[in-house]
Amino acid sequence: MKFNTKTVHGGQHNVDPAYGSVMPPIYQTSTYSQTTPGKHNGFAYSRTANPTRTALENALASIENGNYGLAFGSGLAAIDAVIKLLKTGDEVVSTNDLYGGSYRLFKKVFEKFGIKFHFVGMQDASQIENYINENTRLLWVETPTNPMMKIIDIKACSEIAKKHNILLAVDNTFATAYLQLPLELGADIVMHSATKYLGGHSDVVMGSLVVKDKQLAEQLYFIQNASGGICGPQDCFLVLRGIKTLHLRMQRHCENGNAVAEFLASHPKVEKVYWPGLPSHPNHEIAKAQMKDFGGMISFTTKGNVMADAIKVVENLKIFTLAESLGGVESLAGHPASMTHASIPKEEREKTGVVDSLIRLSVGIEDQDDLIADLKQALG
Incomplete structure (x- = not known):
């Protein structure tokens, strides 16, 4: 089967x-x-x-x-x-x-x-x-x-x-x-x-x-x-x-994740994009070997590494919802340093890359054009 x-x-x-x-x-x-x-x-x-x-x-x-x-x-x-x-x-x-x-x-x-x-x-x-x-x-x-x-x-x-x-x-x-x-x-x-x-x-x-x-x-x-x-x-x-719908949803999460990652990678206000499907991602070849596709989870940093700038971006999003968790049909955005990873001491967080300007996206199954437009207006 x-x-x-x-x-x-x-x-x-x-x-x-x-x-x-x-x-x-x-x-x-x-x-x-x-x-x-x-x-x-x-x-x-x-x-x-x-x-x-x-x-x-x-x-x-x-x-x-x-x-x-x-x-x-x-x-x-x-x-x-x-x-x-x-x-x-x-x-x-x-x-x-x-x-x-x-x-x-x-x-x-x-x-x-x-x-x-x-x-x-x-x-x-x-x-x-x-x-x-x-x-x-x-x-x-x-x-x-x-x-x-x-x-x-x-x-x-x-x-x-x-x-x-x-x-x-x-x-x-x-x-x-x-x-x-x-x-x-x-x-x-x-x-x-x-x-x-x-x-x-x-x-x-x-x-x-x-x-x-x-x-x-x-x-x-x-x-x-x-x-x-x-x-x-x-x-x-x-x-x-x-x-029962996991395979259908994951296919769309992956398609939308790819489109959003490529958009962010080319945006002038984005410093770095973390998504295993990008050829520039460390261990991209291992991801290709052990994964069927690369998923709908993406993290990125804004230029200058200023927490206020990252928080402004997530506050300005309209389709992406600022919320904890991930993996739902709706797109979510979070600020790990003050939300999901706040319990980890700052010096420990930053050693692994969880800096103040990091934003994490759970890309949902909406139309990818609407998601990209939302990110575009939020980034300014």
């Missing part, structure tokens, strides 16, 4: 066995009847499992070419479950260009429990081994990264992880399974903020994990149930519905 078909049918029963509904119903229930203690129809309590959530988890596994899917109440809840695989004294090597929420979870929550995190540049994967020691248990990778759109070689990271017998987890939120398949490139865990492209309509908050290995899946299912960071059936229904 090819990807476009998997988004619609992957991991799903053709019809619901109860009444023949084409879409999986929303099982808005917390508990299920049992004929005798421990004997039921596969579901006992909805923290452990719910039929709507199971349908979504099957779909998640299908599109990522995995065997096991897990859905959580948010992307951070999914990441939280992965870090709970570790123990005091373990170490994690992560990219230094990291979503601010992930950085906050690592530094402000888990570091207190004796887990050590190293934030390093991963564009040259060979440098990662300099930070691996006998306590390293996990490589945490984003690619493309948020917000600098850096590309990390997943296959090279997998070779390093296997050499040292450590886990490789890839945050695939920006690319989605439409653009790249980390498990096929050797990753052990794929994570999504399903709030973004998987849901696709800015109306739900959710996270997900997908794995191939049964033993790893069992550990994560235990943590999911024991910690309780699950999502409700209504949210599962919305993301399952979103996945």
Whole structure:
């Protein structure tokens, strides 16, 4: 079954066995009847499992070419479950260009429990081994990264992880399974903020994990149930519905992203554009090798690196909405230094390129001419 078909049918029963509904119903229930203690129809309590959530988890596994899917109440809840695989004294090597929420979870929550995190540049994967020691248990990778759109070689990271017998987890939120398949490139865990492209309509908050290995899946299912960071059936229904149009939306996000990136690259008030589809982008060749296309996420800086100038641009936008998040059908703009990455100290942000003039765009599925006109008037 090819990807476009998997988004619609992957991991799903053709019809619901109860009444023949084409879409999986929303099982808005917390508990299920049992004929005798421990004997039921596969579901006992909805923290452990719910039929709507199971349908979504099957779909998640299908599109990522995995065997096991897990859905959580948010992307951070999914990441939280992965870090709970570790123990005091373990170490994690992560990219230094990291979503601010992930950085906050690592530094402000888990570091207190004796887990050590190293934030390093991963564009040259060979440098990662300099930070691996006998306590390293996990490589945490984003690619493309948020917000600098850096590309990390997943296959090279997998070779390093296997050499040292450590886990490789890839945050695939920006690319989605439409653009790249980390498990096929050797990753052990794929994570999504399903709030973004998987849901696709800015109306739900959710996270997900997908794995191939049964033993790893069992550990994560235990943590999911024991910690309780699950999502409700209504949210599962919305993301399952979103996945069914993922391939159509991503195609338009990529087309519009290309047009917007080329426009920005030629604008006199723009200093630099970060989009992996540009030939000038570092690791463009790796992006070509591991991605089907280059996505709708773009960052750029205004000339002079003045925060007030960047803020004026995002305030002047009319079609792009100034808002947190990304991946919806509508175009969004953000100022990472004061919004998504404000929790990272300024000196740490700027080392990775998150300067005061950086603007991040989530290019939606509107007409690209309207989007370019909006950017043109906002830039002045």
